[in-house]
Amino acid sequence: MTDVDHQPSRTRVPMPIAALSDPHMGDAARHPARVEKLIAVIFVLAAIFMGLFGAAYTQNWNPWVLGGTLGAGMFLLGFGLTAWGKYLMPQGPFVEERHSLASTPEERDAMAAALVERSAVVVKRRKLLGGLFALGAGIFGIVALFPLIRSLGPLPGDSLDTTSWRRGSLLVDSNGRPVQRETLVVGGVMTVYPRATVLVHAGPQPQITDEGQAVDQTILIRLSDENFVTQPGRETWAPAGYVAYSKLCTHLGCPVGLYEQELELLVCPCHQSMFNVRNGAVPQFGPAPRPLPQLPLMFNDDGFLVAQAPYDQPVGPGFYERS
Amino acid sequence: MTDITPTKRTRRQAMGPFGPVSKAIDELDDRLGVAKGGRVFLDKIFPDHWSFMLGEISLYSFVVLLATGVFLSLYYVPSAQQVVYHGTYKPLDGQWVSEAYRSTVNISFDVRGGLLIRQMHHWAADIFTGSIIVHMARIFFTGAFRKPRELNWTIGLTMLILAIFEGFIGYSLPDDLISGTGLRIGYSIAESIPFVGSYLVSFLWGGQFPGSGIIIPRFFIIHVLIIPLVLIGLLAAHLGLLVRQKHTQFAGEGRTEENVVGSPMFPTFMAKTTGFLFMVAAASALLGAFAQINPIWQFGSYDASKISYAVQPDWYMGWLDGALRIMPSWEFMGVGHTIPFEVLLPAVVFPGLIFTISYMWPMIERRYTGDNEIHHLLDRPRDRPKRTAAGAAMFSLLFTLFAASSTDVLANFFKVSLNATLWFFRIAVIVVPIIVGFVTYQLCKEMQGVHGIGRRKRAVIVRRSADGEYSTVPAAPRPDDEHTELMPEPVPDRIDIEPLSNGGARVPEPSPTGVRQVTR
Numbered sequence: 001m002t003d004v005d006h007q008p009s010r011t012r013v014p015m016p017i018a019a020l021s022d023p024h025m026g027d028a029a030r031h032p033a034r035v036e037k038l039i040a041v042i043f044v045l046a047a048i049f050m051g052l053f054g055a056a057y058t059q060n061w062n063p064w065v066l067g068g069t070l071g072a073g074m075f076l077l078g079f080g081l082t083a084w085g086k087y088l089m090p091q092g093p094f095v096e097e098r099h100s101l102a103s104t105p106e107e108r109d110a111m112a113a114a115l116v117e118r119s120a121v122v123v124k125r126r127k128l129l130g131g132l133f134a135l136g137a138g139i140f141g142i143v144a145l146f147p148l149i150r151s152l153g154p155l156p157g158d159s160l161d162t163t164s165w166r167r168g169s170l171l172v173d174s175n176g177r178p179v180q181r182e183t184l185v186v187g188g189v190m191t192v193y194p195r196a197t198v199l200v201h202a203g204p205q206p207q208i209t210d211e212g213q214a215v216d217q218t219i220l221i222r223l224s225d226e227n228f229v230t231q232p233g234r235e236t237w238a239p240a241g242y243v244a245y246s247k248l249c250t251h252l253g254c255p256v257g258l259y260e261q262e263l264e265l266l267v268c269p270c271h272q273s274m275f276n277v278r279n280g281a282v283p284q285f286g287p288a289p290r291p292l293p294q295l296p297l298m299f300n301d302d303g304f305l306v307a308q309a310p311y312d313q314p315v316g317p318g319f320y321e322r323s
Numbered sequence: 324m325t326d327i328t329p330t331k332r333t334r335r336q337a338m339g340p341f342g343p344v345s346k347a348i349d350e351l352d353d354r355l356g357v358a359k360g361g362r363v364f365l366d367k368i369f370p371d372h373w374s375f376m377l378g379e380i381s382l383y384s385f386v387v388l389l390a391t392g393v394f395l396s397l398y399y400v401p402s403a404q405q406v407v408y409h410g411t412y413k414p415l416d417g418q419w420v421s422e423a424y425r426s427t428v429n430i431s432f433d434v435r436g437g438l439l440i441r442q443m444h445h446w447a448a449d450i451f452t453g454s455i456i457v458h459m460a461r462i463f464f465t466g467a468f469r470k471p472r473e474l475n476w477t478i479g480l481t482m483l484i485l486a487i488f489e490g491f492i493g494y495s496l497p498d499d500l501i502s503g504t505g506l507r508i509g510y511s512i513a514e515s516i517p518f519v520g521s522y523l524v525s526f527l528w529g530g531q532f533p534g535s536g537i538i539i540p541r542f543f544i545i546h547v548l549i550i551p552l553v554l555i556g557l558l559a560a561h562l563g564l565l566v567r568q569k570h571t572q573f574a575g576e577g578r579t580e581e582n583v584v585g586s587p588m589f590p591t592f593m594a595k596t597t598g599f600l601f602m603v604a605a606a607s608a609l610l611g612a613f614a615q616i617n618p619i620w621q622f623g624s625y626d627a628s629k630i631s632y633a634v635q636p637d638w639y640m641g642w643l644d645g646a647l648r649i650m651p652s653w654e655f656m657g658v659g660h661t662i663p664f665e666v667l668l669p670a671v672v673f674p675g676l677i678f679t680i681s682y683m684w685p686m687i688e689r690r691y692t693g694d695n696e697i698h699h700l701l702d703r704p705r706d707r708p709k710r711t712a713a714g715a716a717m718f719s720l721l722f723t724l725f726a727a728s729s730t731d732v733l734a735n736f737f738k739v740s741l742n743a744t745l746w747f748f749r750i751a752v753i754v755v756p757i758i759v760g761f762v763t764y765q766l767c768k769e770m771q772g773v774h775g776i777g778r779r780k781r782a783v784i785v786r787r788s789a790d791g792e793y794s795t796v797p798a799a800p801r802p803d804d805e806h807t808e809l810m811p812e813p814v815p816d817r818i819d820i821e822p823l824s825n826g827g828a829r830v831p832e833p834s835p836t837g838v839r840q841v842t843r
Contacts, residue, residue: 060435067439067612071605078601085594093584096368098569152526159531191628207419214533214627252511257630270634271648272731287665289654317511318654318663319521
């Protein structure tokens with residue numbers, strides 16, 4: 001901030017209430033009494049709207065009335081205040097001198113000298129003490145960093161590589177119902193989870209665990225009446241035309257939730273990656289880099305669809321440790 | 324006790340020449356020494372140019388955010404615990420939702436004024452981020468970031484980045500389907516960073532997505548405490564530097580590198596700016612009342628296996644989403660590792676690059692031009708064609724990417740294939756900035772050459788002589804032709820409103836400096 005005392009003394013000039021001679025001043029400024037009345041009316045209206053806002057709040061009227069009255073009241077208060085400032089208060093232009101923030105070279109030298117000379121006493125003559133202090137503080141710093149980070153959450157381990165799907169996991173829908181041969185017609189599609197992720201409550205409906213929803217979610221499509229082969233080596237993976245893919249997009253992990261039945265494409269609504277369900281969900285369009293992993297299926301002895309084996313690779317988007 | 328009853332007048336006089344005000348200032352000054360600096364502060368001059376108002380919008384929308392945010396925090400429950408909804412909004416009745424989601428729906432339907440405040444908060448956040456960007460554009464194109472203000476440029480840019488994170492975290496808090504999807508994408512982006520990604524997300528989320536549910540309370544404390552605290556600190560530094568270094572101003576008659584011309588802090592600027600605070604609040608309130616935003620009850624609680632069409636983030640993240648969409652699927656796999664460049668490049672490296680260039684711009688320009696002088700007068704953008712072209716190219720790049728974040732909606736709307744839309748944007752994102760930069764450069768050059776640009780044009784009279792020859796002569800000056808507002812009078816060290824000695828009658832009074840006739 002400027003130091004008033006160091007400024008050259010200047011003539012005191014009375015500040016004008018408003019620069020009436022300024023041709024840019026509108027009619028309003030030339031007739032302050034009128035402006036004053038107008039602003040008074042604005043403030044009275046503001047008070048009325050604020051009162052209405054209070055009434056709307058106590059009566060719990062709908063949000064339109066609540067926000068409308070609040071907004072109108074606020075706007076009028078602001079408008080009146082701005083008009084007051086613009087038309088009835090001293091208008092510029094006024095001038096404020098700028099003063100160099102820079103110190104004199106002597107002052108700069110003095111500061112540098114103080115820093116260097118004093119630290120010379122501290123550091124150069126007491127190198128050992130300084131070094132030992134740095135050692136202690138450094139060890140504390142490093143040690144403090146580790147528990148801080150490590151206590152936040154678990155190490156990823158192989159959690160990103162695995163899902164809850166096991167050999168024999170029963171496929172169930174979001175209500176916990178298993179899938180039979182006739183559950184889907186050809187062209188039908190549904191989302192399935194491993195039986196182990198269903199929580200059964202006394203409450204309204206069963207619930208899929210968060211992990212089941214986020215990691216194990218699998219999309220089940222019936223492509224034909226007979227065994228369906230998506231790729232060589234997957235001859236037994238799709239009994240009765242039931243093909244199952246991980247529903248996690250390999251781009252950024254959104255659920256691949258749109259199925260284009262005519263084109264037989266799974267579409268991710270987030271960034272429009274498209275996967276061809278007939279050839280092993282190879283990406284056909286968009287930024288997804290890898291096919292959706294396919295879950296090998298079979299019917300168990302009771303005629304329900306189960307997993308033949310877990311996914312043979314990590315599901316979802318890429319990460320550094322993924323091999 | 325009532326032996327001597329001093330009149331009001333004598334009591335006032337005993338306090339000092341200005342009554343209780345003198346008394347209060349005496350008491351304060353004895354202890355804190357506020358009078359001298361306070362006086363200077365009251366006299367601080369603010370330039371009157373409209374573009375100086377943009378930063379005020381940011382400041383005041385931040386005030387609205389704090390006020391509405393405190394209200395919301397009284398009702399919001401930061402918990403991912405699954406509960407069954409039984410509330411006013413019947414379509415959700417009996418459904419499993421998270422506590423965070425339930426409390427946000429309750430704020431919208433059961434808390435009196437809750438929906439209004441929620442929508443005001445969301446709108447104010449959009450105004451906050453938007454006005455910071457526009458304010459920054461003004462600073463950039465007029466060269467206000469030059470020496471000695473590089474530090475304030477850095478602080479402002481940091482606040483923008485924090486505002487974007489704050490906004491993203493804020494709209495993730497309701498735990499609805501759309502924000503949950505955004506969170507999933509954010510998780511995957513962080514996961515894509517080589518070496519540290521999977522550790523980072525595992526620590527932050529407390530395990531593999533969706534983690535242990537700890538992310539909601541963590542985001543809550545980041546949103547309501549940590550980032551706001553940092554923002555307030557940076558804001559104080561931002562304004563403190565502004566006071567210390569004083570405002571920049573556009574060149575004009577009477578405006579030099581050595582002065583600031585405008586209105587004084589008290590009372591003129593204070594009245595206008597307080598009025599403006601109310602108007603920004605009014606804009607938030609009216610938008611909150613009449614323009615629905617983020618109707619989370621329609622989306623449902625987050626379920627990682629559900630999704631909707633046209634998934635897009637809030638607009639200030641749109642450019643990143645657009646970059647993710649048009650990026651080719653270049654994933655590196657080999658030597659036992661995966662590097663998802665299709666995510667890493669557009670969502671981590673690219674914004675990192677944009678912000679690094681922005682941080683370094685004052686330095687880049689200083690080195691490039693060799694200009695190490697102190698500048699208080701602003702540039703007209705046309706006078707710095709290269710900077711203006713670079714800025715325009717940068718903005719056009721970000722706008723094109725933003726538009727690319729709606730490829731699916733655009734393809735649907737214009738009935739063109741998604742593939743054509745994608746390739747259109749892949750090409751546009753390279754071509755548009757080049758064209759915009761080139762055209763801007765040429766325009767600036769052209770404008771520099773135009774005679775009398777930036778000045779009010781004097782009317783001319785076209786005359787036809789008796790011989791049929793046409794000629795033009797300048798018309799007589801009109802009163803408006805004189806830019807009197809650009810001719811400052813040297814008021815200065817004291818801005819006084821002297822007590823009216825003549826009972827308030829408004830009579831012309833000669834100014835001692837003779838600069839201007841003053842009517843009081």
